[in-house]
Amino acid sequence: MQPNNWLSDLKVIIFDMDGTLYQDHTFMERYIRYLLADTEAEAHMESAVALGTDILSGSHPVQCGHFYHVDEDVVLVRETGRFIQALNWEGNVVPIASGLADAGADESVMMKQLVPFGDPWGVAAVIGRRYKLPERKRQEAFERVRREMVQEPYRFAYSSSLFEALAALTAVDKKIVMTNTYLESGLEFLHYMQIYPLFDEVYCGAEKPDGIAKYMTELLAQGYKPEQILSVGDNPWNDLEPVRQLGGRTCLISPYASAESSKWDIRLTELDELEHLLRLTQQAITRKVSDDGHNRAYQYQQEV
Structure with a gap:
């Protein structure tokens, strides 16, 4: 599915961490x-x-x-x-x-x-x-x-260009990271990748899938529409299914073949594809703001 038609509507993106913001199987x-x-x-x-x-x-x-x-x-x-x-x-x-x-x-x-x-x-x-x-x-x-994984000789590699795209994604209201990893390790990984400051909210020990379903419900109660929320993750059941069931957008990123029969809005395999998606999202929202002739974030605040 071509996402270009709805990327400009996004206001919240929820990212998984392990296997999503970095990829490693060693x-x-x-x-x-x-x-x-x-x-x-x-x-x-x-x-x-x-x-x-x-x-x-x-x-x-x-x-x-x-x-x-x-x-x-x-x-x-x-x-x-x-x-x-x-x-x-x-x-x-x-x-x-x-x-x-x-x-x-x-x-x-x-x-x-x-x-x-x-x-x-x-x-x-x-x-x-x-x-x-x-x-x-x-x-x-x-x-x-x-x-x-954050010590020699087993340190995992990550994509600096992906994180540059993440930092440049300023047109959405919220960038969230949710991981089931316990707090100490979750924070250690985010600081190791130097991306902790890039997120508006960080949730470790998130208890997905239930945790992301609860958070999605909270976003809807705040006035966000399901189609304005995108969940990006590599675990279909934990990261995507609860959001899909509530009408949100979903992006599966994984280099591994999956027998999962659900159809996600976007299917990616590599980190450079995710980087491209983030840059496309920034461009799509910015272009829509320009075409509308007013600040989209301010309009949303007035609507709420």
């Missing part, structure tokens, strides 16, 4: 190894790393966009808001329990048992849950790999 192998080290599942370490790599590459029947059901130990395929198929870890179709087939993917009770394969973080998280690792072990591995 951490995933270390994350999986830290998860399984010194546990009964350590013997499965190499096969677990290979599985994670195959899922990201799209060479495995289990793909990003699927969901892992913790209790049933099956992978669920979602289509048009419902689960239509179950797969085992070999990728073979297995019978889907009637309770799963009859339940919508947005039912909160069921979602507590589901982990989405949305991104490399989600793939590693699924592997941790698959091997029934204690929560403390999973948290320790998560915190260790995040500390390493």
Whole structure:
């Protein structure tokens, strides 16, 4: 879909952080190894790393966009808001329990048992849950790999030109970043990339998808229209689905193939594409202001 027709209407852009403002997957192998080290599942370490790599590459029947059901130990395929198929870890179709087939993917009770394969973080998280690792072990591995990512020799790379475009995007009312990462690490990453000051609001530990749905509702209560709000993220379920359901605009950015059947307004793969989108947005809004002959932000304040 060509976004040019509606970019000029945007007033709020919500950005995910991990996998959206930077792209890195090199951490995933270390994350999986830290998860399984010194546990009964350590013997499965190499096969677990290979599985994670195959899922990201799209060479495995289990793909990003699927969901892992913790209790049933099956992978669920979602289509048009419902689960239509179950797969085992070999990728073979297995019978889907009637309770799963009859339940919508947005039912909160069921979602507590589901982990989405949305991104490399989600793939590693699924592997941790698959091997029934204690929560403390999973948290320790998560915190260790995040500390390493801003230290030598594992520092992740980022795009300075993307952040220049982000800084130049002044025509919207609000630029928001929302991450599920806990506060200390979320802030550490934002300061490492030197982009903390570029946002009007920063939310760490955002508890998406519920957190972004709540925030979207708050924006609507403030007088913003759904079509004036864009969510940009790499995890369809956490970052985009709640906004789409409330009528907002969505942009999926991910270099990985996705089995997700929902249609997003924009589908990007690389950071330079996101940079281009931000520059287009600035141009579109600025041009509309010029064509209208008055300040759009001031008009909005009067409307509210």
